[in-house]
Every structure is written in structure tokens, then in C-alpha cells.
Amino acid sequence: METWRSAWERANLEFYSREKPADHFRTSTSYPDIIGPAFLVLLDAHTTSEALQIVDVGGGDGHLLSAMRAAWIESGRDPALLTCTLVDVRAAETPDVVTVVGDARTCLNEIFPHGIRGLLIAHEWLDDIPCEVVEVDDRGARRLVLVDAKSGKESLGPALDDPAATRDFGFDERGIDWLDTWWPIAHPGSRAEVGITRDDAWRTCIGLVTEGVALMVDYAHTRETRDSQGSLAGYVSGRRVAPIPDGGCNVTAHVAVDALADVSPRARRRMRSQREALEHVRLPDDPLVRLRAKGRLATLRAANGLGNFTWLEHHAGSPPRHATMTS
Numbered sequence: 001m002e003t004w005r006s007a008w009e010r011a012n013l014e015f016y017s018r019e020k021p022a023d024h025f026r027t028s029t030s031y032p033d034i035i036g037p038a039f040l041v042l043l044d045a046h047t048t049s050e051a052l053q054i055v056d057v058g059g060g061d062g063h064l065l066s067a068m069r070a071a072w073i074e075s076g077r078d079p080a081l082l083t084c085t086l087v088d089v090r091a092a093e094t095p096d097v098v099t100v101v102g103d104a105r106t107c108l109n110e111i112f113p114h115g116i117r118g119l120l121i122a123h124e125w126l127d128d129i130p131c132e133v134v135e136v137d138d139r140g141a142r143r144l145v146l147v148d149a150k151s152g153k154e155s156l157g158p159a160l161d162d163p164a165a166t167r168d169f170g171f172d173e174r175g176i177d178w179l180d181t182w183w184p185i186a187h188p189g190s191r192a193e194v195g196i197t198r199d200d201a202w203r204t205c206i207g208l209v210t211e212g213v214a215l216m217v218d219y220a221h222t223r224e225t226r227d228s229q230g231s232l233a234g235y236v237s238g239r240r241v242a243p244i245p246d247g248g249c250n251v252t253a254h255v256a257v258d259a260l261a262d263v264s265p266r267a268r269r270r271m272r273s274q275r276e277a278l279e280h281v282r283l284p285d286d287p288l289v290r291l292r293a294k295g296r297l298a299t300l301r302a303a304n305g306l307g308n309f310t311w312l313e314h315h316a317g318s319p320p321r322h323a324t325m326t327s
Contacts, residue, residue, distance in 0.1 A: 001146035001155055003169050004232070005197070007245035008130035011149065014247030016089050016128075021060040025235065025250075028217065028274065028306055029064045029123055031296045036067030038281055039215070043119040046315055047212045051081045052118035057104045057205065058125030062092025069096055087111065105129070105201045108208055115210035122205060123217045126260070127252045129201055132171055132194040133232060134160065136185050144169055145191070152244030182259045183226060191230040195256040203263045206314040213313050217274065220257035220310035257310050268315040274300065275307035 028035045043052065056065050065084040072082050085098045087108065092099040100111055104125070133145040137156055144157040144166060158165035160176055175194045179185070183192040206214040221231070231254040234243035243251045261269055278301050283293045301307040 001148055003157070004133040004145055004147050005130045007147050007149040008251050011245035011247045011251050012128055012130065013089060015250055026238065027124055028300055028309060029060065031300055032064045032067035034281065034293060034296050034300055036064055037071040038278055039119065039121060040068050040071050042213055042215065047118060049117050049211060053083045053085065053116050054118055055116055055120045056086045057120065057122045058088055058128065059086040059092065060088060062086050062094040062097040062099065065097045066094045105204065108204055112208055116208050117211040119212050120205050120209050120214045122215065126198045126201060126216060126255045127218050128250065129197050131197045131253065132175060133191060133230065134179065134185070134194060135191045136188050138188050140186060140188060142179070142185065144171060147245060149245045152242055178259070182223060182256055187228065190228045193230050193232060193253045195259050198255055199259055199263050202260050206264055206267070209316045211316050213315055216260065216312040217309050218255045219308065220255040222258040257312055260312055264314055270313045272311050273307060274309035274311055275303060277311045
């Protein structure tokens, strides 16, 4: 048995190294002709430099970046002034996108030693970053949840009030502080996913943007809306399945977006639903093309579907807490 973070890390690396996301998920980036130009509007609204960068973290096949580059060129701008970079565990399929194969959590600072001027996109990336799972036992003690990677069977590990035991599993006081602040649980059987790993990853992202916006788009929750059983799930071939961390499915959990927003409390930031964010999208003039685009936009704004995505924007400005800025 091992912690969820450990098993989840290995499982998702195996899954994404082998599988194409488009074969398993239909999401906002499945409609790059609509969402790409919408992201480009965000880029234009928050930058003044002529030469800009768009960085897609965990961007899969690269089709989103290709659509954004096409929209840039269609607007009459010089393609040489836009650099599109995808960072993922496998190479993109599109020739007009620069692909860096690696773990964005550890390689972004090396790839962009002078920072990023433009737009950094983390679209359904943070929900795949593994985190520890904690459950309250029958006596009211919060304990780490351990899992068997092959079967998915769980058991309760050490209590969080035993720091020596939890430290052996890589869990320390930061995790306890995070739970106390963002996801306090006390009722027996209640669970939480400890989002420190997501906060740290997002801190790296927003610390790199020197001009423009770092944009997170994901399924998310806040203290007021968190499920008492957590949101850990598995997905494969478009179906929700048991989250068995054996590499056979994508293991995911929704993002604690209020904790992410607090990573840089002094920075200019904005949080809204995708439904709201895409409210004023400009559609093509051609009637037939417009009709098709209108249907795709409706899917992206569906109240019980993709419209439920949360957009969190951090605008370049005050540095995030604990961030190491590069020069």
C-alpha cells in the first residue's frame, strides 16, 4: 500500500505517455476554433509588447495552439512575432508548435529563464496533478488514505496528529495547515484532497509571467461547494470509472480554486465561470459557418457541462508568495 499521491503520480504518467487525450475526453479544447480565439482576446487585452508567447501547459495534441496561431495570422499580424510552446509528457502532433517533452512542474523555469510575455494556459492540467487523500476515521481522527495500485483497494494509514508517521509518507505540517485553512473535515467518513501540489505548480506558472496572464481553466470547487466525499475519479474512453491507479485510466480530482487564487493574494486576478467568460464571443459572419460555430459555442457554455469550468486569471504584477522569480 502507498499514498494516493505516489500511486496517482505513476499511474497518470503511464497513462498520458501511452494515450492521446482526444481518444478519451471531449473538453473545451475539442473546439479549438472557438476557444482559441477567445483565449487570444485575453492575450490582447493584457499585453502591449509586439512579440508575444503562448505557452500551453499539458496541452496534449497541440491543436489549441495551432488554432490560436491561425487566429493570430488571420488578424493580419506577423507570425514571426508569436511563439507557441507546448509542454507535455509527449510531443505535439502539429508542426507549427514548439514542443518540450517533460514535467512542467520541474522544467518551466529552465525553458523560460527570462519569464513569459504573453499567455500561459493551464487547461485541465492541475486536476491531473496528484495530491494526498485524507479521510476522517470513526474516532474523528484525520488519516492518510493508502491505496493498492493494482486493485484500487484503500485502507487508512497514519493519523495526521502523528507527525513522525506521516512524515515517513512525505506528508508534513504544510498539509495540515492547508486542510485547516481550505478543506476542514471532521465528520467520520468525510474525505479531502490536499491541494498543496496544485498550489505549488500554479505558483511556478504565475511566477513566470512577466507580462500578460496566467490562465487556469478547470473543474473546480471552493470551501462552500466542496463535496464531503471529495472528487477523486477515473476516466477512460469518455466513461467515468473507478479511480484505480494502475495506468489504465486517467485519475483526476477537481481543483480547490480558492486556494489557488490565494497563492498570490496581492496580484490582480479574476475568477469566473466559462459560461460567463464566453458570453461575448464574436462569431463568424458567414451564415453557414456562423450556425455551426453557434452550436459549438452553446456546448462550451452549457450550464450543466463545459460551462461549469472555472477560469482563474492571474495578471502579471505583484510576485506570488514563496515564488522564486527568474531573471
